[in-house]
Amino acid sequence: MSYPVPAEVAGQARAAGPLESPWLWLTFAALAVACVVGTILVRRRKGARRCGIALAVVFVLLATTAGANAGVGYVRSGTDLVLLLQRGGGPLRDLGKLFEDEGSTPGTRQIRLGGAGGPAVERMVIADPGNGVPGGRNFVLLPPGYTDAANANRRYPVVYLVHGNPGGPEDWLTAGDAPGTLQRFSRLRALPPMIVVSVDLTAGHPGRDWEGLDVPGGPKLESYLAGSVVPAIDRRYRTVADRGHRALGGMSGGAFAALNIGLHRLDAFGALLLAMPYDVPDNRRRLSEDPALLAANTPRDYLSRMSFPQPVAAILTAGSEAPGDVTTARSIADALRVRGQQAAVRTEEGFGHTWRTARASLPYLLAFAAGVFARPRG
Template identity: 55%
Template sequence: MTPHAAASDPVLPPDITAHARDLGPLESPLIWLTAAGAAVAVLAVTIALAHHRRARRWGTAGAVTLFLVAAVTAVNGYVGYVRTPDDLRRLFERGSGAADAVGMLLDDGIDEPDAAPDSAAAPHPGPASSSDHIDVLSLPDPAHAVPSGENYVILPPGYTDPANAARRYPVVYLIHGYPYGGPLDWLTSGAAPDTLRSLETEHVIAPMITVSVDLTAGTPSKDWEGVDVPGGPQLETYLAKTVVPAVDHRYRTIPDRRHRALGGMSGGGFAALNTGLHHLDEFATLVIALPYDDLNNSIGILDGHAGAIATNTPRRYLPTMAFPQPIAVMLAVGTGAPTDVATARRIADALHRRGQEAVVHSEHGFNHTWHTARATLPYLLAFADEHFRPTNIPAS
């Protein structure tokens, strides 16, 4: 098989890439440095007043609390999971009891996703004009052991304008990480709405529908990796055969493989690679951040089933895989994570040897975190856009 010509890494406006790399207000190192400094100060005062029992007790509690705040915010600053107060509010609302109550107190009542219509045949209603309009498409699928599925559908500006009533759009599906990930992550930590808006405003990409898929099977703490689990949730089938048809039915998509891309980050990146390679008839483009090509520590979910393990290990099957239809793949990594870099190059090389298009995009100094996923998302979406439209036709 003749190797495919090397794909190109999209070149983007500097303001878009700089914005994608920016830290959110809750990621600033000033937060944990301030908390750590305050903890040291309180501890020093506590030591000086050690002969006062009450001062010692309260001072010790205060210092420990501040050190914990410093540790948590330092980790968050590194990982990039909670960027803004709104991200924090959404995180609290995932919990129950006191955590959910805190989330409600932080809720400003705006920018909430709207529930999609219950009837599969009903058209999307939406407002008179659409800018960052987001639907919640609830798709439980008990037949595939998926008890719930809150999929977030980001509609492009102008989707509901009467002038665009006949216009159809390509679709990018994005999968969250594992474990403890969820479909809201691409809207918060991944900043997908902001990235789409900036790319579309500067005419880097044509308008597209983006779907953040729920592959948690109702248990976000489980490291499902988006596979069809023997005796458990059939998440790959749920995505390809339940979510995709539902989105095509309820929204004005271009319902063919060429106008459909699948992506994700970390565990979601594995799910995108594995599912995309299994469903070449559904997806022509894969856009993956922080990729890997085997289950590693997550292999336990397959409970030793040799056939399932082989089927869900791209590192094994990709080198000899047949491609009745071509696929284009972009793999995005941070140079601060050498394992990610080596994995991305291994996947790309395997694809090239099978005659497929693949490119590796690297962000200097970034690691295996949401910072990298967020910083590389503009490149991933631009890559998808290039493959949605005919060659040499610019976005408009």
């Protein structure tokens, strides 16, 4: 069972944000051309010529950045920029913190996003030095009404989402637009309320491609997620703390992490939500010194042989413009079905291996998870 996704929710998830518009990079390109023309016209005035060249270079860089962003969909709006500031250091991080308040849950900070009717977003730092994680910034999206007195005894299922590589936990709030998607679902009353957690698997190094692995001599990110993040969320929030009401998902490298960790931890997660997944780790060099460890973290190898003491349901999505992703998604789904597990595949038309695909997929991932959560428990 999967809940239907309203056309409004699907359409908004596919729509480009204001900073993704092709008109933006075209405007910058036109300004660069204008600066070049102006520089030629004033070529005998040395100071003006230098200024014109400098401006032309700036506009070319802006046009290039805006053009890339229009295709990848990493920054949609000014709000996205504010959240991404928090990933920086020094004054940039301090500027981002101006948009935070004390969270409703002790030990958290609430991020001001969107208007009324959307999820409350709390930033929760979960440190696990024993597993090599100095202080993961995990974002918790609470459904509307969570803090109302009428819901004081209500508990909620949880979806955990993992960012891609390189990247960070802010990405599901910005490029993935999880708050906007949840707000639209809530306004239309089209999906039962749930808690969504954007997990930090960077181990303090957003540029590293960890893939959610327990890395020999490095951070133990699978152990961190399953052993530290999930219990911390269950302690601090009113969750339905069982595998049947817990889903794990991600995009690209985060989808690999979700697939690998989810198959290792069947006792913790009952659903897998995989956008643009792959089943062979890119980090083979980190594991290659131990062939057994490499095999144990390569789903393409072990999935066909593993047993399923608890069932798992998976949805896999890919962009039609990335045929390799489509093939891999279908292959993983087939392997799961052979082992008697439920697996669905969805193709997002017109998109490639980008955050725009993950954003367009998110409503269907959440709807699938809600269907799993609604199943009667034996």
